[in-house]
Every structure is written in C-alpha cells, then in structure tokens.
Amino acid sequence: MSATMNTHEAEAATQAADLQTATEELSKSFAFTTKLDAIAAWGQRNALWPLPYGTACCGIELMSVMGPKYDLARFGAEVVRFSPRQADLLLVAGTITEKMAPILVRIYQQMLEPKYVISMGACASSGGFYRAYHVLQGCDKVIPVDVYVPGCPPTPEAVLDGVMSLQKMIKDRTPRPWRDKWVSPYEINGQTVPSSLTSSNSRLTANKAVL
Amino acid sequence: MSYFNDLQFDLTAKFGADSFKFSTTPAGDHAIDTTKEFVPALLKYLKEYAGFNFLMDVCGADYPTRAKRFDVVYHLFSTTGSRRLRIKAQLSEGESVGTATTIWKAADWFEREAFDMFGILFQGHPNLRKILTHHQFVGHPLRKDYEADQQQHCNSVLPIRFDNTPEQSGDQLDSRYMAINIGPSHPAMHGTLRVMAELDGETIVRAGCEIGFLHRCFEKMAETHPYNQVIPYTDRLNYCSAPMNNVGYCKTVEKLMGIEIPPRAQALRVILCELSRIIDHTVSVGTGGVDLGALTAFFHLFTYREKVYNLFEKLCGARLTVSMTRVGGMAQDAPEGWFTDVLKFCDEMSDGVEEIAKLMIGNKIFIKRTEGVCPVSAADAIDWGYTGPLLRASGVNLDLRRAQPYYGYEKLDFDIPVGTQGDIYDRYLVRIEEMRQSIRIIRQVCKNMPKGDFTVRDKSIVLPEKKDVYGNIEGLMNHFMLVIKGLRPPVGDIYDATEAANGELGFYLVSDGSANPYRLKVRPPCFAIYQSFPTVVKGAMLADAIATVASMNVIAGELDR
Numbered sequence: 001m002s003a004t005m006n007t008h009e010a011e012a013a014t015q016a017a018d019l020q021t022a023t024e025e026l027s028k029s030f031a032f033t034t035k036l037d038a039i040a041a042w043g044q045r046n047a048l049w050p051l052p053y054g055t056a057c058c059g060i061e062l063m064s065v066m067g068p069k070y071d072l073a074r075f076g077a078e079v080v081r082f083s084p085r086q087a088d089l090l091l092v093a094g095t096i097t098e099k100m101a102p103i104l105v106r107i108y109q110q111m112l113e114p115k116y117v118i119s120m121g122a123c124a125s126s127g128g129f130y131r132a133y134h135v136l137q138g139c140d141k142v143i144p145v146d147v148y149v150p151g152c153p154p155t156p157e158a159v160l161d162g163v164m165s166l167q168k169m170i171k172d173r174t175p176r177p178w179r180d181k182w183v184s185p186y187e188i189n190g191q192t193v194p195s196s197l198t199s200s201n202s203r204l205t206a207n208k209a210v211l
Numbered sequence: 212m213s214y215f216n217d218l219q220f221d222l223t224a225k226f227g228a229d230s231f232k233f234s235t236t237p238a239g240d241h242a243i244d245t246t247k248e249f250v251p252a253l254l255k256y257l258k259e260y261a262g263f264n265f266l267m268d269v270c271g272a273d274y275p276t277r278a279k280r281f282d283v284v285y286h287l288f289s290t291t292g293s294r295r296l297r298i299k300a301q302l303s304e305g306e307s308v309g310t311a312t313t314i315w316k317a318a319d320w321f322e323r324e325a326f327d328m329f330g331i332l333f334q335g336h337p338n339l340r341k342i343l344t345h346h347q348f349v350g351h352p353l354r355k356d357y358e359a360d361q362q363q364h365c366n367s368v369l370p371i372r373f374d375n376t377p378e379q380s381g382d383q384l385d386s387r388y389m390a391i392n393i394g395p396s397h398p399a400m401h402g403t404l405r406v407m408a409e410l411d412g413e414t415i416v417r418a419g420c421e422i423g424f425l426h427r428c429f430e431k432m433a434e435t436h437p438y439n440q441v442i443p444y445t446d447r448l449n450y451c452s453a454p455m456n457n458v459g460y461c462k463t464v465e466k467l468m469g470i471e472i473p474p475r476a477q478a479l480r481v482i483l484c485e486l487s488r489i490i491d492h493t494v495s496v497g498t499g500g501v502d503l504g505a506l507t508a509f510f511h512l513f514t515y516r517e518k519v520y521n522l523f524e525k526l527c528g529a530r531l532t533v534s535m536t537r538v539g540g541m542a543q544d545a546p547e548g549w550f551t552d553v554l555k556f557c558d559e560m561s562d563g564v565e566e567i568a569k570l571m572i573g574n575k576i577f578i579k580r581t582e583g584v585c586p587v588s589a590a591d592a593i594d595w596g597y598t599g600p601l602l603r604a605s606g607v608n609l610d611l612r613r614a615q616p617y618y619g620y621e622k623l624d625f626d627i628p629v630g631t632q633g634d635i636y637d638r639y640l641v642r643i644e645e646m647r648q649s650i651r652i653i654r655q656v657c658k659n660m661p662k663g664d665f666t667v668r669d670k671s672i673v674l675p676e677k678k679d680v681y682g683n684i685e686g687l688m689n690h691f692m693l694v695i696k697g698l699r700p701p702v703g704d705i706y707d708a709t710e711a712a713n714g715e716l717g718f719y720l721v722s723d724g725s726a727n728p729y730r731l732k733v734r735p736p737c738f739a740i741y742q743s744f745p746t747v748v749k750g751a752m753l754a755d756a757i758a759t760v761a762s763m764n765v766i767a768g769e770l771d772r
Contacts, residue, residue: 055402055425056768057450060494061531064520067513082398094402098365099345100395100424106368107396123427129443131360132428133352134344153531186366 037173044088044114045170046076048163051087051111053104056094058121061153070156075163084110089166090143093153095123096136105184108143116170118162119145122152142185144178214294215241218261225256238466238705242297247283250300251309254285258314263287263296264593266311267708268734269321271329272721273354279303281331284719285311286706286734290607293614297706307332317596320742328353328430338374338381343423343771352431359428359435371407373419374745381419385409388416391753395424399502399757403767406744406756413752418745422771429772433731438464438538438698441728446532448733448769451494452487452712454480454523456769457536462617463707463718464538468700470672474661476540477618481656482553483535484709485649489560490519491712492600492642493567495764499639500571502761503580508570515563518556525549538698539673540666550657557650557657564646572639581635585747585759588633596739599714601763604641605633611710625652635762672698697726706734713737713764735769 050072054062065072072078081087084107096104108117119139122128125148127137139145146169149162169176219233222243231253232244245253257263265288272282279301287296302308310333311318322333323342330351333339341348345365350357371390373381384390388409394400403424409417429448433441445460446453458480465472472480493512500508520530526545527535535542571577587597592605602609610627612620628644630637666673670689679686700722708717714736721730740763748756 053396053402056427057447057453057531059402060450063494063509063513064517064530067517068510069514069517082396095425095427097345097424097426098348098362099426100403101364102366102368103396103424130427130432132432133357133359133361133363134348134426134428135362137362155530 041170041173045167047079048075048077048089048116048166049079049081049087050077050089050091051081051084051107052091052093053107054091054093055096055100056123058093058124058153061156062091062093062120062159065156065159070160072160072163075160075167077163084108085112087111088115090115090117091120092117092124092139092143092145093120095128095130096139096142097134098136099134101136101139101142102186104139105142105186109184116147116166117143117145118147118149118159118166120149120159120162121154122150125150128152140178144176144182146176146179214292221261222253222256226253236703236705237701238469238703240295240297240705242299242704244299247300247302247306247308250283250285250298251311251314253298254287254311254314257287257296257298261289262291263289263294265290266315266317266321266596267295267715267739268706268717268719268732269311269318269325270719270732271325271331271353272730272732273329275355277301279306281329283308283325283331284732286717286719288715290609290614295706297704302331304330305332307334309333310335312336315596316591316594316743316746317739320738324738327351330354337376341423343426345423352428357431359431369421371419373407373409373417379417385416387411399760401498401760401765401767403771404741404760404765406760408748408753408756410753413754415748415751415753415756418748418756420741420744422741422767425767425771427768427772429733430731433728435727437726438700438728441731442536443532443534446534448735448772449491449711449713449716449766450531450768451766452491453532454483454487454535455491455709455711456716457534458484459707459709459711459716460718461536461538462709463705463720464698464700466707467703467705467720467722468538468672470539470667470669472540472667473664474619475544475663476665478656478659478661479541479545479665480536481618481620481623482653483533485653485656486519486522486553488649488712489646490516491764492646495712495761496567496571496639496642499758499761499764500577502757503577505571505574505577508567511570512567515560518559522549522552522556525552537666537673539669540664544665550660553653554657557654561647561650564643564650567646568643572636572643578636580754580758581639581762583632584635584755585751586632586634587743587747591743592633595743597714597743598736598739599710599712600641600645601633601638601740602714603628604630604637606631611708611715615708617709620652623652623655625649635758638762699724699726708734711736713766713769714740716769733769733772735772737763737765737770741765741770 052062119125124139127135147162147166149158151158230249234242267288268286270284274280281302283300285298322336325331326339327341327343346369347365348363371392375381388411390409392407394405395403405421407419408415432444442457445456448456493516497509497512523533524530527533587605589606592602608629625648628641630641675686675689680690702724704721706719708715717734719732723729748759
C-alpha cells in the first residue's frame with residue numbers, strides 16, 4: 001500500500017519537475033520580444049478587419065470578393081467594419097475624387113494603429129483612365145498605401161493576392177517608410193490649412209499644377 | 212410626322228411666326244430652336260396642351276466661337292404616341308433663361324448641373340448652386356476652354372445644409388431639431404451618397420442630399436476621346452449593368468450615322484442587356500435586403516450574379532466591365548456553346564428568382580418594413596422624371612422596350628409589370644417580376660438566334676479582322692486609315708434612349724464631324740429619381756429613408772458621372 005503511495009509521490013514529484021522545466025523553457029521562449037512580435041503579427045495578419053471604402057465599380061467587385069464564391073473569410077478578413085474605429089485594413093475600392101479626398105483622409109486618421117491600406121484597382125492607385133479635372137490621381141496622394149492591386153476592376157483573385165501580400169508584409173514586418181513619414185495633406189503642425197495653402201504642399205502639387 | 216406639322220401650326224398661331232425654327236434632323240429627331248424669352252412659355256404650353264408630360268433632360272452645350280456661346284437644350288417626352296421633342300435656345304455669357312422648375316420638378320437638378328458645368332444661369336431657380344464639382348472648384352469644367360486634366364484640390368467638407376424653400380433658408384439649421392449627417396462613408400449610402408436630415412425624434416422634418424462624390428468627368432472624357440474609346444467609359448456609368456450602357460451609347464452613335472446593325476448583333480445585344488437587367492436587379496434587391504438588415508439574401512443572390520459573370524467571362528474575358536459592343540455591331544461573336552450555357556443559366560435563374568421572391572418579398576419583416584412606406588403617386592413620379600422600375604411601380608405603364616421598340620423587342624413576347632401604390636414594396640415586386648420577364652426574353656432570343664455576321668462590314672466604321680490586317684495590304688490600309696482618321700459621324704445632334712435597368716438611359720450627342728464627340732450628355736435615370744429623395748422622405752422615419760435610398764437603386768457612377 002505504502003509502496004504504491006511512494007510510487008505515486010515519486011511520479012507526482014517527477015511531473016512537477018517536468019512541468020517546471022517546461023514552463024521555464026516556455027517562459028524563456030516568450031521572453032524574446034521578437035517572438036511576441038511574431039505572435040502579434042500572426043494575430044494581426046489572420047484577423048484583418050477591413051473597412052470597405054467602395055466608391056465605384058471596384059466596390060461591386062469587392063462584393064464578389066466578400067461573396068460566397070471567393071469568400072475573403074478564408075483569409076480571416078470577413079468581419080467587414082464600416083466604423084473606422086473597429087477596422088485595421090482600409091480597402092480603397094474605386095475612384096477617389098477631389099471631393100472625396102478629405103473624407104478619405106478623415107476616415108484614415110480615425111482608424112487605430114496598427115493600420116494598413118490596400119488600394120484596389122487602377123483608379124484608386126493612379127486615377128486610372130480618368131485623367132480628369134475632378135479625379136484624384138491615386139489615393140496615395142493623400143494617404144499611405146501598402147499594397148496596390150492592378151486591374152479595372154481587378155479580378156477577385158487579384159484582390160485575394162493583394163490581401164495575401166499584405167499578410168506577408170505583416171509577417172515579415174516589412175519596413176513601411178511611406179506610413180512612418182506620412183502627414184495629413186490638410187494639416188501643418190496639427191492645424192487645418194486654408195485651401196489657398198494646400199497648393200504649396202508637396203504631396204498635392206507633386207501631381208499637377210493647381211489652378 | 213403629321214403631328215409635328217400640327218404642332219408647328221399650333222405654335223405659330225399661338226406665339227407668332229418668327230418665334231421658332233422647326234427642324235427635323237436626318238435621324239428623325241424633331242427640334243425647335245427658339246430664343247430664351249420664349250422658353251418658359253413654350254415649355255408650359257407643350258406640357259399643358261401638346262401632351263409632353265415628361266421633361267427628360269436639360270443640358271448645356273458650349274460653342275465658344277459663336278456670338279451667343281451657350282446652347283441650353285431641353286428634351287421632352289410624351290407618353291401619348293411616345294414622341295420626343297428637343298427645344299434649344301442660345302445664351303451668351305452671363306445671360307439667364309427662365310427656370311423650368313415651376314413647370315416640372317424634374318428640372319431642379321438638371322438645371323443645377325447645367326449651371327455647374329457651363330455657368331448657364333436659370334432665373335428663378337431656388338437653389339442654383341454647384342451640384343457635381345466640389346465647393347472649392349473655380350470655373351465651369353465643361354466649357355471648351357477648361358482643360359480636361361486641370362485638377363483643383365479640395366480640403367474640406369461642407370457643413371450640413373438643405374435646399375432653400377420659399378419659407379426657409381437651406382443654410383440655417385433649426386435649433387429645435389436634431390441635425391444628423393449620414394455618409395458618404397456609410398454602409399447604407401453605398402459609398403458615395405451623403406444624406407443630411409433634421410430629426411424630430413425619429414421623424415424626418417427636413418432632408419437634403421449632396422452628390423458629386425463620384426464625379427469622374429465622364430462627359431469631358433468623352434469629348435477628349437475618339438468614339439470607340441468612349442465605350443469603356445460608358446461601362447463605368449452604371450457599373451452594376453455595364454453592357455446596357457455600351458448598348459445605349461453605341462445605339463446613339465449608330466443612329467446618328469444611319470447604321471442598321473445586323474440581326475445577330477441585335478440579338479446578342481438583347482441577350483447582354485437582359486442578362487444585365489437580371490444582375491442589376493439582383494444587386495438592387497440584395498443590397499436592399501442588406502440595408503434592411505437581411506444579409507443572407509445578398510450572399511444568396513451573389514451566387515447568381517457570379518454565374519452571369521462566368522457567362523460574360525466566357526464571352527469576352529471580362530467579368531464586370533465587358534465593353535463588348537462596338538459602333539457597328541459587336542466586338543466578336545459568341546463562342547461555341549455559349550447560347551446553351553445561357554439557356555442553362557435561365558433554368559437555374561428561374562428557380563433562383565422564385566427562391567429570392569420567397570426570401571424577400573414573401574418575408575413578413577420585409578413586408579412590414581417596405582409596404583406603404585414613402586409612396587410616390589403616378590403624377591409625382593412623372594413630374595420628377597421617374598423612369599424604369601420606379602415609374603412602373605407607381606402605376607405608369609411606360610417601358611421603352613414597348614413604347615419605342617428597338618432591336619426586335621416588338622417581336623418578343625413579354626409582360627411589363629406595373630405596381631399600384633408606388634411604395635417601396637411595389638418597387639421590389641416590379642424588379643422581381645422583371646427578372647422573370649428577362650428570362651423569358653433571353654429564352655426566346657437564344658432559341659431564335661439569327662445567323663449571319665455580328666457586325667457591319669463597312670471599312671470606314673469597323674476595323675477589319677486581324678487575319679486581313681496581317682494577311683493583305685488592303686486590310687492593313689483600312690486598319691491604319693480607321694485608326695488614324697477615326698470614326699467620323701456626320702455633323703449634327705441626336706438624342707437616343709434605351710430602357711436600362713434603372714430606367715431611361717439617354718445620350719444626347721453632338722457631332723462636329725471630327726473623330727471625337729463634340730458633346731456627349733448622359734441622361735442617367737437615377738439622377739432624376741434621386742432628386743426627389745428629400746421630398747419623398749419628408750415626414751417619414753429615419754429607417755424608412757434608408758429603405759428608400761436602397762429601393763431607388765442609386766448607382767453613383769451614373770448619378771455623378
């Protein structure tokens with residue numbers, strides 16, 4: 001009886017020792033900041049919450065991406081949020097006009113870090129074939145873009161590829177100087193500038209002389 | 212023809228012999244040229260005594276070399292006999308013409324657009340301010356001396372404001388009520404609409420909308436591109452049913468040039484149009500459900516939309532923006548077995564429509580949210596310039612496929628659904644029935660597909676086939692000539708319309724004989740419809756306003772162009 005008890009006690013002691021070793025090893029592995037980054041990146045890239053900024057035709061193709069056949073949910077990005085406070089991926093799908101630009105900037109500023117931007121389609125990336133008086137020649141004139149998806153409109157496969165590219169960027173912790181150096185084109189030292197001054201802002205004039 | 216002579220006689224008797232110049236264009240459009248003083252009286256007379264109950268379009272045109280540089284052009288439509296009439300008056304810079312808003316409510320936004328684009332002044336218009344361009348924009352972009360790529364930046368958003376009424380200024384908010392802003396980045400506003408409202412509790416006291424967030428300068432782009440290169444731009448007007456815009460545009464150019472396209476091309480266009488009508492209605496019904504909180508219907512409906520995308524992909528390689536038509540016919544013939552695929556889709560879709568009907572219009576919650584909500588009477592609908600499913604939901608039996616048949620619609624057997632109440636529920640009933648009828652049309656056309664060529668073979672209109680371009684010198688020369696010289700319709704103007712998914716899609720085209728259109732004005736169906744929104748939702752609940760926007764199926768691409 002007592003012999004059995006002893007065996008049990010010994011087993012329990014061994015188990016406790018094993019557990020301690022395992023915990024120590026585990027905590028050692030956790031102690032590496034890079035691992036924490038990695039696990040955070042793992043979480044971030046597989047649970048992107050997109051804000052679908054669908055303004056035009058690309059918005060309709062984006063519906064297909066979300067729809068049953070292509071199903072963005074497979075990549076962990078099915079929770080479409082229309083509130084910028086709840087989203088970390090801004091999917092700019094469609095033409096951004098001059099009139100829309102200030103609103104896009106405001107939406108981007110309202111999003112919480114870490115945040116990413118995918119520009120879907122030719123219009124959002126460069127103005128597309130609208131070299132026209134009321135069309136912003138690419139949303140990267142006003143917000144920092146991480147991934148550009150070409151096409152007019154891009155096929156859903158291309159958008160999925162764009163999302164996967166972004167996931168890879170998050171995983172590899174690709175440096176994002178465009179994001180780090182970004183300042184709102186409408187503010188200088190936190191103050192909103194009058195429209196007469198925006199023309200002197202390099203971001204906007206890089207594009208075309210202002211009237 | 213005799214009616215136009217009668218009209219001529221009546222008008223001369225009423226207004227005197229020197230007031231008007233009557234003309235009939237070679238394509239058969241009736242036009243009256245007049246001076247600006249006569250315009251309001253003439254329009255009023257035409258509405259009250261000559262049966263022209265619809266004001267379809269008001270637009271401007273710019274001729275900088277002329278003494279009076281602007282044309283203001285009105286397009287009228289009469290349901291009795293499906294007649295159209297164009298009224299033109301010349302204005303010089305700074306001159307104004309009397310507003311038509313007192314005659315038709317439809318004139319409201321169209322006149323504002325003409326003001327925004329050309330600076331044409333309409334005397335007596337209560338809200339003559341910018342509509343498409345942003346508030347910091349200086350100048351009038353559609354004037355010929357405005358460069359197409361001269362961008363002007365905008366750095367702010369307008370505060371909440373409403374339209375002026377005789378009693379109340381639109382810029383003054385009423386402190387007794389709660390003012391709210393919805394959109395343009397809001398799920399119910401489809402990305403680009405902005406609605407502002409003053410609420411008493413949940414009841415809308417005053418509503419207003421701002422548009423132009425997707426103003427992509429279609430008309431200016433059309434003026435700077437050759438005729439065939441405009442086709443891809445038309446795809447992006449109503450992007451939910453892109454092929455219908457291609458067809459509408461090409462039909463207009465062909466009519467101006469006097470081209471009759473071969474029967475096979477006509478049949479192909481009909482199939483494309485009806486497939487587009489089905490998928491346009493699926494999006495309209497699907498997103499209508501989403502806006503009311505029913506997400507399932509959207510996902511279910513998108514499976515059917517994907518099937519049509521597959522058909523389009525098989526036909527031409529593109530899913531959404533197909534650009535399948537060319538001036539003179541189609542870009543290519545359908546691949547082998549395509550019509551069988553279309554018929555197979557029709558079988559699947561007819562089951563699908565019944566499922567959708569059960570899911571949506573048979574649903575108790577859906578009925579409670581839509582039945583009797585924000586109805587529009589037939590008289591109001593006509594006054595606002597409603598066309599398409601919304602007009603028919605209000606009880607007016609007008610469908611251009613019947614009223615002014617084209618492409619053999621007169622030989623096809625189909626019904627036109629008409630509603631009784633004009634409420635939101637009726638609009639969905641009409642759309643779902645139209646899907647059934649479209650399936651009927653496609654089946655008939657597929658079964659009687661004409662043999663023959665898919666395009667005309669006039670070497671000054673259509674590019675020769677690639678084997679001729681590479682195979683013989685004549686083909687190569689024809690190809691070069693057409694590419695270098697371009698397609699050149701005769702000098703003149705024309706208005707032509709087709710029944711698109713949302714209603715009458717009209718194109719007013721002015722040609723000066725060059726390779727680019729001189730002026731191309733689109734008459735988008737939802738532009739006329741959406742301008743009634745502030746009036747229609749007045750006194751309704753806020754949630755009903757959301758349902759109304761969804762039922763109007765406002766597509767920003769054609770709304771803002």
